[in-house]
Amino acid sequence: MVGSVEITYSPIANSNGSSHTHSNGSLQNNGTSATAEERLDELRRRLGKSDGDLLKIVGIGAGAWGSVFAALLQDAYGKFRDKFQVRIWRRPGRSVDRSTAEHLFEVINSREDVLRRLIRRCGYLKYVEARLGDRTLYADEILRDGFCLNMIDTPLCPLKVVTNLQEAVWDADIVINALPSTETREVFEEISRYWKERIGYPVIISLAKGIEASLEPVPRIITPTQMISSATGVPIENILYLGGPNIASEIYNKEYANARICGSDKWRNPLAKFLRQPHFIVWDNSDLVTHEVMGGLKNVYAIGAGMVAALTNESATSKSVYFAHCTSEMIFITHLLTEQPEKLAGPLLADTYVTLLKGRNAWYGQMLAKGELSPDMGDSIKGKGMIQGVSAIGAFYELLSQPSLNVLHPEENKPVAPAELCPILKRLYKILIKRELSPKDILQALRDETVTDPRERIEMAQSHAFFRPSLLGQP
Secondary structure, three states, rough: OOOOOOOOOOEEEOOOOOOOOOOOOOEEOOOOOOHHHHHHHHHHHOOOOOOOOOEEEEEOOOOOHHHHHHHHHHHHOOOOOOOOOEEEEOOOEEEEEEEHHHHHHHHHHOOOOHHHHHHHOOHHHHHHHHHHHOEEEEHHHHOOOOOOOOOOOOOOOOOOEEEEEHHHHHOOOOOEEOOOOHHHHHHHHHHHHHHOOOOOOOEEEEOOOEEEEOOOOOEEOOOOHHHHHHOOOOOHHHHHEOOOOOOOOHHHHOOOOOEEEEOOOOHHHHHHHHHEEEEEOEEOOOOHHHHHHHHHHHHHHHHHHHHHHHHOOHHHHHHHHHHHHHHEEEEEEHHHOOHHHHHHOOOOOOOOHHHHHHHHHHHHHHHHOOOOOOOOHEEEEEOOOHHHHHHHHHHHHHOOOOOHEEEEEOOOOOEEEEHOOHHHHHHHHHOOOOOOOOOOHHHHEEEEEOOOOOOHHHHHHOOOOOOOOOOOOOO
């Protein structure tokens, strides 16, 4: 699968018959489409790269999405070896257990192309030995062969893997943050030490979906892009967020998907053009922080959806009742975060929908409800990686419980914290953070006879001035 991907667009003519460039990332000029090499050359010019100087991209973190993102770039631009390099960093020392090695061996033998590639590269024997228990494989080792530990069933192209963080980042032009939000600050604080002597700032694209809560001096949300800027001193105009309603394995298997890259005018449009592929459409948007926060919010309610599905034996009725309540809570929360929440409705619901269908957070909720996992086992799960929704539940609930954010209760006509009007969020907090309730208690949030009609929650949000700019650090 390694090679260039020639991207073809149908030019859209103006009244004078000429074509134009779209803000969604497609590039047309006089009826011809930009080739992969032309798009690469354009980005190199933007970054001030001279002939013979590689455009260096490094992914930090090797979960499913981070690995797929690096593999997409390798597939698209890897053949231009004198102009482009993509590498991926992951921590060394993570061993592959025997059962995973056995499953990996089955995957290899079920794919003739993968089998032939490993034999040609003299890499097959180690998987035989690991299958027999005669050898221990390591996550960075198998990633070099195109196997992500969190996504064994979807072989990728071979990747250049670095386990030394300083070596990975010190001269990178573009850094992809694929770390969980809970690890982003710590790792980028370390990275900042390696950039002290650097002249100029890199461009950083964050894929992380999660938030932290800061309660002093005023309650506010801290997103991964803000963590990165604070940790490294890189200006926010050089940091972007990319997200969308996507499942990593399906994107690599060329299922049609779309995403938005959000950030400054300087970088979002050039990067949208560079990242866009026939099956992966990248639009661009200026609203960085709000899209980033929405990416974390949907993970909260995906966990509850998984619980409801498991507890009701996949009852369509129960799941639809839950969906009505959780979407009304999300709409209510978006009215606290932005003056124009209607602009987020489509992206938020689309991202929520795909996460409910096949995301790891919904899966985690199902496993909790079935008793196959427990909150005591933590939120980093073998074969799945970090469950981002758990920390997001704590952050959103603690923020929305602050008295300084009080809103008027629609029936009791008294001030209450916004969290009191979000019964699902409140119950998830008691289940997963306080651990006062069991997963089956999520159903009480739907069956309580005193619960507010979801329509009333939406109407209340739409009819009151709930916007709290301080939540996003705005004056």
